[in-house]
Amino acid sequence: MPDVTAPAVLLRDVRLDRGGRSVLSGIDLSVPRGSVTAVLGPSGSGKSTLLSALTGELVPAAGTVEVFGQRVPTRMRELLELRKSIGVLLQGNGLLTDLTAGENIALPLRMHTKLPKPVIARLVAMKLQAVGLRAAGDLYPRELSGGMARRVALARALALDPPLMIYDEPLTGLDPIASGVIMSLIGRLNASLGLTSIIVTHHVHETLPVADHAIVIANGRIVFQGTPAELEASDDALVRQFLRGEPDGPIAFDRGDLAPMEAAR
Numbered sequence: 001m002p003d004v005t006a007p008a009v010l011l012r013d014v015r016l017d018r019g020g021r022s023v024l025s026g027i028d029l030s031v032p033r034g035s036v037t038a039v040l041g042p043s044g045s046g047k048s049t050l051l052s053a054l055t056g057e058l059v060p061a062a063g064t065v066e067v068f069g070q071r072v073p074t075r076m077r078e079l080l081e082l083r084k085s086i087g088v089l090l091q092g093n094g095l096l097t098d099l100t101a102g103e104n105i106a107l108p109l110r111m112h113t114k115l116p117k118p119v120i121a122r123l124v125a126m127k128l129q130a131v132g133l134r135a136a137g138d139l140y141p142r143e144l145s146g147g148m149a150r151r152v153a154l155a156r157a158l159a160l161d162p163p164l165m166i167y168d169e170p171l172t173g174l175d176p177i178a179s180g181v182i183m184s185l186i187g188r189l190n191a192s193l194g195l196t197s198i199i200v201t202h203h204v205h206e207t208l209p210v211a212d213h214a215i216v217i218a219n220g221r222i223v224f225q226g227t228p229a230e231l232e233a234s235d236d237a238l239v240r241q242f243l244r245g246e247p248d249g250p251i252a253f254d255r256g257d258l259a260p261m262e263a264a265r
């Protein structure tokens with residue numbers, strides 16, 4: 001029986017390894033149902049790695065990961081079942097370019113349900129309306145602005161009514177106006193549909209207004225957990241360095257993106 005009182009996500013003393021080295025360790029995290037949690041941290045700190053443990057893509061090297069009271073399974077059949085309850089909005093949208101917006105949104109419904117066509121059409125119309133794009137169903141991705149395409153991808157992630165939504169950098173490539181639209185949409189959908197949302201982002205100042213909780217990852221661990229107000233008030237040196245975007249401080253920035261000569265300086 002599912003435990004209806006369990007947090008949406010619960011991690012206990014989790015260690016996550018990638019490429020033979022530990023990326024995150026000692027991770028304890030509880031995400032309450034109904035909340036919006038911002039996962040913050042510098043580039044390469046392990047935010048996406050943390051998400052991949054929630055979807056079962058990455059098996060923890062130690063500790064346990066639970067979603068809605070159920071340990072994330074390793075067997076593919078059970079994992080696919082769990083994944084239906086997790087909507088994921090990826091950075092690149094992932095819309096299929098030869099399908100219309102409506103057909104993109106219908107795709108998960110066609111793949112995972114046996115609903116008749118008219119019902120699917122009705123559900124697609126409802127999802128389009130939920131993201132404020134009622135009239136865009138027949139447009140192809142190339143005919144959409146970046147913000148509209150992101151909203152179509154959001155509608156598709158919501159197609160199966162997943163109770164947990166995961167957003168990986170939902171603002172990447174969007175201008176400030178489109179960013180504001182997407183963020184307020186994420187907040188409103190969370191409240192109106194009774195979801196739980198986890199947002200991985202670099203966009204601290206755009207995300208905190210819709211978040212109930214924030215966590216900051218740096219140097220292989222969680223260095224802060226609390227409310228956005230507590231985050232803004234924190235005098236922890238790591239947190240301050242991250243919030244101010246300062247290159248010098250206790251966070252060792254990943255310099256792997258620099259040319260070897262420059263990184264050596």
Ligand SMILES: Nc1ncnc2c1ncn2[C@@H]1O[C@H](COP(=O)(O)OP(=O)(O)OP(=O)(O)O)[C@@H](O)[C@H]1O
Nearest residue numbers: 018019023041042043044045046047048049050254
């Ligand atoms: N498949 C992989 N194999 C080996 N190492 C990996 C793999 N994926 C990620 N890493 C390493 O794990 C670390 C964390 O990466 P991750 O993508 O989780 O960080 P991130 O915080 O999401 O970064 P960004 O904000 O730049 O997306 C990095 O050092 C990265 O190089």
